[in-house]
Amino acid sequence: MNTELLDLLRSVDTPTVCNAIEVAEGKRGFNRFTRGTMLASDPSAPAMVGYARTAKISALAPPTEPPEVIKARRMDYYRYMSEGPRPALTVVEDIDFPNAIGAFWGEINTAVHKGLGLxxxxxxxxMRDLGDLPDGFPVVAGSIGPSHGYVHVKEIDGPVKIFGLDIHPGELVHADRHGALVVPETVVPDLANAIRKLLDTEQLVLGPAREPGFNFEKFEAAWAAFEKART
Structure with missing residues (x-):
């Protein structure tokens, strides 16, 4: 992914990218996005964009495997997160969901992941420790809570499901306070132009709507221009 596209993706929200993907594909129906309401550690932060580094965790009950296995897997997890193409996002499924209680994402762990280049x-x-999480490392999570429970890593580098969205290792993910989506590889070459076209087209309605004296007749004309531009 080139720097220009990366900067553009970071500058727009997930609804814009959802719409732009449909522009690039030439049809409606794109559906690789999260369902339901997610929580953002910093709602004002720019969107995060990167290739998925995936894992699964659990925290409701103590691990049943030997301690040395759990410790070794945790180190394998951090080694895995430190590797791979950049930019990268940590995409972690808590298999206890919807009854997740263990905050893997607090001040220490987010600082470690940021330091590893995620x-x-x-x-x-x-997630927890709101207010103490590092700047420039947003977390979009399912809930907020005070405890880490018995949190431990269960799996590394496999497919995960986040709020109804299946994500595979290495897929390009865009996420912000609205949730997340997976950018199809097929649209990447056309995505920058699609985003710009979408933003320009929206101004055909937004411009007049924000001007004094806007009324139905002006809306009707603006909407006709909008419809013509996006067909």
Whole structure:
């Protein structure tokens, strides 16, 4: 992904990217996005964009595997997160969902992931330490809670499901306070132009709507121009 496209994706929200993907595909029906309301650690932060580094965790009950296995897997997890193409996002499924109670994402762990070169986290699990999370490392999570429970890593580098969205390792993810989506590889070459076209087309309605004296007749003309531009 080139720097120009990366900067553009970071500057727009997920609804814009959802719409732009449909512009690039030439049809409605794009459906690789999260369902339901997610929570953002910093709602004002720019969108996070990156290739998925995936894992699964659990925290409701103590691990049943030997301690040395759990410790080794945790180190394998951090090694895995430190590797791979950049930009990258940590995409972690809490298999306890919808009853997740263990906050894997607090002040220490987010600082570690940021230090390892990750750009943010998408999870259906729990975050905590709001106000103490590092700048420039947004977390979009399923809930907020005070405890880490018995949190431990269960799997690394496999498919995960976050709020109804299946995500595979290496897929390009865009996420913000609205939720997340997976950008299809097929639209990447056309996505920048699609975003710009979408933003320009929207101004055909937004411009007149924000001007003094806007009325139905002006709306009707603006909408006709809008419809013509997007067909």
């Amino acid at each position: 750009s943010g986290t998408l999870t259906n699990g729990v």
